[in-house]
Amino acid sequence: MLRIGIFGVGHLGKFHLNNWKEIEQVTVVGFFDPDETHAKLIEEKYQIKRYATAEMLMQDCDAVDIVAPTIYHNELCSQAMRLGKHVFVEKPLANTMDEARTLVKLAKESNVKFQVGHVERFNPAFLALQESALNPMFIEVHRLAQFNPRGTDVSVILDLMIHDIDIILHLVKSQVSYISANGVAVMSDTPDIANVRIEFSNGCVANLTSSRISMKKMRKMRLFQKDAYIGIDFLEKKTEVIKLNEQGAKNVFTFDIETSNGKKTIAIANPPVKDTNAIKMELETFKNAIINNTETPVTILDGFAAMEVAHQILEKINQGKA
Numbered sequence: 001m002l003r004i005g006i007f008g009v010g011h012l013g014k015f016h017l018n019n020w021k022e023i024e025q026v027t028v029v030g031f032f033d034p035d036e037t038h039a040k041l042i043e044e045k046y047q048i049k050r051y052a053t054a055e056m057l058m059q060d061c062d063a064v065d066i067v068a069p070t071i072y073h074n075e076l077c078s079q080a081m082r083l084g085k086h087v088f089v090e091k092p093l094a095n096t097m098d099e100a101r102t103l104v105k106l107a108k109e110s111n112v113k114f115q116v117g118h119v120e121r122f123n124p125a126f127l128a129l130q131e132s133a134l135n136p137m138f139i140e141v142h143r144l145a146q147f148n149p150r151g152t153d154v155s156v157i158l159d160l161m162i163h164d165i166d167i168i169l170h171l172v173k174s175q176v177s178y179i180s181a182n183g184v185a186v187m188s189d190t191p192d193i194a195n196v197r198i199e200f201s202n203g204c205v206a207n208l209t210s211s212r213i214s215m216k217k218m219r220k221m222r223l224f225q226k227d228a229y230i231g232i233d234f235l236e237k238k239t240e241v242i243k244l245n246e247q248g249a250k251n252v253f254t255f256d257i258e259t260s261n262g263k264k265t266i267a268i269a270n271p272p273v274k275d276t277n278a279i280k281m282e283l284e285t286f287k288n289a290i291i292n293n294t295e296t297p298v299t300i301l302d303g304f305a306a307m308e309v310a311h312q313i314l315e316k317i318n319q320g321k322a
Contacts, residue, residue: 002287005061006031007054007076008068009042012090016067017046019280026287032057058083063113063290065283066090070154074099081110088286090117091166092158093303097311100304107300115286115296116303118166122278122285125232126167128239128271134171134230136223139206141168144214147187155190156183157310157317161210164221165198166298166306171223174202176309181316186213196313241269 004020006013009031020028030049033039043050051057054076058064063086066076074094080087087107093116094100107114120126141164178199183191193211200206219234227244245265282298289296 002026002063002290003029003061005029005051005057005064007033007057007064007066008072009033009039010035010067013067014042015279016065016283017042017048019277019283020065021046022280023284023287025291029061030057054079055083058085062086063088063286070095070158074103077103077114078106081106081112081114084110084112086113086286086290088115088117088283089303091303092154092162092307092310093300094307095154097308100307104300104304113286113289113296114300115282115289116298116300116306117282118163118298118303118306119278119282120163120167120234121170121298122276122281123234123237124273124276124278125234125237125239127276128273129230129232129241132230132241132271134223134225136171136225136230137202137204138224139168139172139204140222140224141206141208141210142218142220143208143210144216144218145212146215146217147192147213155314156192156194156210156212157196157313158307160212161194161196161208161313162306162310164208164210165309166302167221168198168206168208169305169309170302172200172202172204172206174200174204176312177201179309179312179316181313182320183317191314191317194313194317196316198309237273237275239271239273241271243267243269 002025004026006017006028009017017028020026028048030051031042032051032054039050058080064080066073066089068076070092073089077087077089094103143160143164145160176198181194181196183194186192192213196208198206217235221232223230229242231240245267285297
């Protein structure tokens with residue numbers, strides 16, 4: 001039985017706690033949260049042990065799930081790895097790039113399993129494309145959210161856009177060659193809305209817009225590649241694939257068009273999207289990586305790469321202000 005300790009049982013931490021309780025081969029030994037009033041409520045509601053210190057909880061578990069604010073990631077992850085504990089940490093990996101480099105070094109030295117919580121990798125709309133050949137050359141992203149004071153300890157880049165940065169880096173197997181960005185702080189001390197253009201060495205271009213001061217929610221990504229368009233709605237859990245095929249293609253819905261190269265068939269498909277729990281799935285993959293001694297699906301290097309691009313974006317925004 002894998003013994004899990006949870007660090008931080010706020011809004012997202014409660015989701016993690018509920019999901020861990022449903023995962024087989026796992027027991028939640030307890031939690032650590034310095035908020036006295038909040039921690040007492042969790043202890044009474046879930047009937048699990050509250051630990052007085054982070055180190056005491058780490059001593060009693062095999063793996064840690066860190067859902068604490070970003071400023072505590074480096075301290076908790078470092079402490080866990082030095083004790084030989086496997087680590088799951090919510091995105092972003094750390095608060096600064098220096099901290100992230102330290103964690104990467106520690107993870108290599110300690111030889112523990114380390115997974116970063118980029119949950120959109122497990123979104124059923126994205127998983128529906130697992131069998132599709134994705135080679136995008138142009139990407140357009142809109143991730144909009146209504147304002148919520150929770151999470152404003154980091155910029156909209158590290159809060160929201162980093163989800164899409166991770167997905168894009170996962171899809172585009174090429175080096176980033178150029179970044180341009182602008183952003184504005186409206187309701188907090190850091191950018192609340194931003195627009196970014198990322199260019200890759202292979203010619204792919206990604207345009208990203210993220211806002212946490214919108215009137216409506218939106219989480220959409222559009223991929224354009226040779227003879228195909230792919231639309232992913234992370235919020236509504238829908239996926240659409242439109243392909244340019246030779247005449248006679250068999251698909252859900254097709255129609256013919258005349259082109260300079262003769263008649264072509266447009267085929268529109270909606271890959272089946274399974275009703276899955278993304279948070280539970282990412283936690284299960286972390287558990288499986290530990291038990292089966294396999295690599296985690298979102299490695300510390302994946303988390304580092306997304307964070308590195310996010311900080312390059314922030315640097316561009318700050319240069320623009322200067």
